[in-house]
Amino acid sequence: MRHDESRRLYDRALSVLAGGVNSSVRATQPYPFFVERGDGAHVIDADGNRYIDYVMGYGPLLYGHDAPEPVQAAVQKHSAAGPMYGAPTEIEVEHAEFVARHVPSVEMIRFVNSGTEATVSAVRLARATTGRDKIVIMQGGYHGAQESTLVKGEPGNVHPSTRGIPDSFAEHTIPVPFNDEETVREVFEQHGDDIAAVMTEPILANTGIVAPVDGYLQTLRDITEEHGSLLIFDEVITGFRVGGLQCAQGKFGVTPDITTFGKIIGGGFPVGAIGGKAQLVEQFTPGGDVFQSGTFSGHPVTMAAGHEYLNFAAENDVYDHVNRLGDDLRAGISDILEDQAPEYTVVGTDSMFKTMFTRDGVTPKNGADVSKAETDRWERVFWQEMKDHGVFLTANQFESQFVSYAHTDEDIERTLEAYKEAL
Known part of the structure; x- marks a missing residue:
């Protein structure tokens, strides 16, 4: 190339x-x-090279690059009618009604413009409605570019993970290891009266795809209820990707108080959302006194795209198709790893997948396990080799990869052949 x-x-x-x-x-x-x-399931670069795409915009493109006809028609209709108005439109109501019908935790929703804006607003809402300041997050979890969660460390030793954030922000955040019930119980024993919420991805999806062990999410649900704290699920990545229209919370059978969304809920356009119990979400202004506002929130083109995106999934075999291909791909990669790199492991569920360059073949259980993977080998050798074989993967060891409705069995076969060569 x-x-x-x-x-x-x-x-x-x-x-x-x-x-x-x-x-x-x-x-x-x-x-x-x-x-x-x-x-479709491919991208063509400026030099005319074609790649099978598993980045899928880092998750939003459930249908690949050619959205179904109803989605395209809705986008054209609403963009032709005017780019935006600074006033409500019917389509944002219809989209909210659809989400509330299908996602277990959602009674009311506020649309915003990005996943980061959603998680920022969710933290503000949790602090306001509980009257508490501290937020528990998972080490290795990712909740966007916001000051309250760009921290690292462990309970009692926390500091910002990037320059530009005052230490005082980190003082209110408590990172704990994912899948570690003992540590989260200890944190609540010490700080329970000050904890506004636990915020977690139901699956760590920006850290090599780490699944919850049996009972872990239910433990978070139980302990937050016991201490009067809120449970926030960040489903920006997993929302409408894992667990179908009920999202990951439906798959795992655990209902949070607040859920944040992004990516698929906007049909490939910039979007975020905060959904949850009506008594909580209605505290946002103007109904309540928790300030939240945005010029482009509920943008009609985004709402139309997202609504038709989810409608199409409800009426077709979208999840059956993408999940089957995801299963086939993970199984195929596992077979290749067994023969060529038994120290590595493939992770993921539904239409998400990732090959972890672990050193011992053990499936990661938390962010620390992922951090021990051979990141440089992935970025400097493997990713480059796969690119040269016409397969576009996320460029480092951490971000998820995605199968779309546009992928075919032939794409999977070609991808597995590339894996054999690159490994």
Whole structure:
């Protein structure tokens, strides 16, 4: 493959964009390829190279790059009627009604513009409604670019994970290991009266895909109820991807107080949402006194795309298809690893997957396990090899990868052949 045009574009980008990109995860080595267009389950770069795409926009593209006709028609209809109004529209009501009918935790919802905005607002809501300040999060979990959760450490020794965040923010956040019931109980014994909420992804989906052990999410549900704290599920990634229309909370049978959404709920357009019990969500302004507002919130084109995205899934075999392909892909990779790299392991569920370059073949149980993986080997060797074989994966060891409705059995077979060569 030649990448002359991508190299030229990256050289231009370095002069006007910080680091040459608008999201740090896109800064692959030695430089990223620039996408010209999508085609079903594939992307074509600026040099005409074609790749099977498992990044899928980092999760939003349940249908790949060619949305179903009802989605395209709705987008065209609403964009032609006017880009936005600064006033309510019927489509945002219809979309909210659909989500409330299908997601167990959602009685009321507030649409925003990104997953980060959703989690920021959820933390504010939890603190306001409980009158408490502390938030418990999972080590290795990711809740967007917000000050309350960009922290690292352990109970009693916490500090910001990036420059630019005052230490005082980290003082109110308690990171605990995922799947560690003992530590979370100890934290509540010490700080229970001050904890506003536990916020967790039901599956750590930005840290190599770490599944909850049996009973862990229910433990979080029980202990938060016992201490008058809230349970927040961050389903920005898993929402409408894992567990179908009921999301991961439906799959695991645990209902949080608040759920944050993004990605698929907007049909490939910028979006976020906070859903939950009506008595909580209605505390947002103007109904309550917890400030939350946004110029582009409930954008009609996004609402139309998201609504038709979910409607199509409700009326077709979307989840059967993507989950079967996910099963086939994970099984195929597992067979290859057994023969060629038994120290590695494949993780994931439904239409999510990732090969973890672990050193001992043990499935990771928390963020610390993932951090021990051979990150450099993934980024500098494996990812490059897969790219050269025409397979586009997330560029580091941590982010999830996704199967879409546009992928085919032939795509899976070609991908497995690439794995055999690259490993």
